Amino acid sequence: MKYITIKDIAKKLNTSVSTVSRAFNDKSDINAKTKEVVLKTAKEMGYRQNRMAKNLVQRRSFNIGIVVPEFVNSFFPEVIMGAQDVLFEKGYQVLITQSNECYTTELKNVQSLENSMVDGLLISLSSETANIDYYQDLVNSGFPIIFFNRTYKEIKASKVLFNDYKWAMFATEHLIRQGYRNIYHFQGIKTLTLSRERRRGFMDAHKKHKITVEPHQVITSGFFMEDGEIIAKKLIKNNTIPDAIFAANDQLAIGAMNVFKNNGYKVPEDIAFIGFSESKMGSIVEPPLSSVKQPTFEIGKQAAKLLLDQIEAGNNHSPQTVMLDGELHIRESSQKKI
Amino acid sequence: MKYITIKDIAKKLNTSVSTVSRAFNDKSDINAKTKEVVLKTAKEMGYRQNRMAKNLVQRRSFNIGIVVPEFVNSFFPEVIMGAQDVLFEKGYQVLITQSNECYTTELKNVQSLENSMVDGLLISLSSETANIDYYQDLVNSGFPIIFFNRTYKEIKASKVLFNDYKWAMFATEHLIRQGYRNIYHFQGIKTLTLSRERRRGFMDAHKKHKITVEPHQVITSGFFMEDGEIIAKKLIKNNTIPDAIFAANDQLAIGAMNVFKNNGYKVPEDIAFIGFSESKMGSIVEPPLSSVKQPTFEIGKQAAKLLLDQIEAGNNHSPQTVMLDGELHIRESSQKKI
DNA sequence: TATTTTTTCGAGAACGTTCTCGAAACTTGA
């Protein structure tokens, strides 16, 4: 395959490379007529711009790297779609990588993206990531990065976050108002800021209503459906059955719900459930799962916008945090029948 | 941010650019000792290769473009992960785009990827795509493309397919053997090869067992859960209730199942269900949905391998079709209780 | 018409690599 270059066009038209380049780049110092001719013959010849060459001289790749922990749940794909919407329009390509919730592959991904000379990074940390030095160094060196959803308070950088605290509190209060008093919280991985915030919401809701929470009511685990199953089995075995469960995500809630159901417990009569980050699965499970809906698409959009701003601004920008709100979708799984 | 280049290293070591380049590229014509020194100081200086420059001279981007119709269901993400596995190892980056089941954005994506000078393309067509001329031209021009899952028989190119016919037939026979005689088939979008193959399997299973199929037993629609709901509502309204349904994907089956359940029908006693392309949702729905499981990961791997072969081979390759097999997961939704 | 201003263009460097070619510096063998 022989690619047509700008030189070929110049030769054919008996003009200079500069002129042809000018035609493509909307420069002012070119005659409207010649521009038209160039564009026309370029099309005829099947010319296609070589982005690598262009990027090389402009020292920009126009690539944005995205690192997410997984994408089998629809959450991150939706965020990515939001980001792509904004980025595509501005002529950026998106490189998507996924860390499989593993810190080492996450780091490998980031470095691989750096080698590709991405102009910036959108990243959501894996549940395993505990060491943030590498990222902090990168940020400090002036490299544009936006952290979204999964991040650490300690990182000094721009972030797009969901108001986990507020909505966890709402969700918990919803349960309390229904009369539930022995509510357990499945917090997932406890070190993530997001988990801590949701836990804080859970605790403060209780505090507000003057209900004490015993330590055993908050349970740490991973974030998968299997984790929810394991916890449920353990609770059944120990015969410590909550009357309601507020889980840090839908997967945990659904996993536990299935186990309890299979063991003869009725939902929501015996145990009420409420999840987080509304997933498609939550709406088809029996009974439908109440959940906090996050504005996935919007998260992606905001993160992309923030990143582009940061790229534009160069060095004179200061870290910003965008906090987004959601809504509580109450379904059968958490509604006491009267 | 000032990037360290190969020149900086050469200057510092008082050697030539060529030598430094040789050190990085495992060339034979360099002294082992100098190589070591170069590598060491490069590391010290924080050198990072500029892929754009490299790619420019090699006339390769080492980027592979992937185009999928959607990725909110886990099917395509899993395929993509399989492909990434193979491609990453060979030093390729992956550019993922998604067409939203829309032909025009699909085309826009492909062209954008072409501009990025991807070395090859992995593509699964949108349900809307009816015109394949552009793709055929691209293939004919020698551009490496592998079509997977969603494709057309008419396209002359390499493909990675699932044996839809065989497994649709299996699934249908499974229903027939259970004694169901009034089986409906939700075929989704009828023009896709995949739909046609599944339909053929459905028909031939009946033929084999000498059961006639009336035209109204095969229903065309989109591929979403909503489509399944709409069909089910229509069937209920017309009071034409099948005793079993074989759907071209899980979404259709689940959508219909929910509507029937809400209208008092029992699954599988009144109506049995069987889906296709096993999804996570299928296993948590009540009752769990029988489905044909496709080897998603493997599909991605095979497609990537085929693509790399084709890139290596240059012009002397001939179109290949890889046909993969799956398994039938029988769950409650299709098992007659005795 | 002569001068100035504006518009339009071309030459050629630059971006950061790889790669070819030939030359210098070693080894080897007789």
Next chain:
DNA sequence: TCAAGTTTCGAGAACGTTCTCGAAAAAATA
């Protein structure tokens, strides 16, 4: 010790663009 062979290196072109600088051509002004 000298020729031939082998190893190691450097110079500089090339990849396909953009961009700066200055010059030519055209238009405007005096």
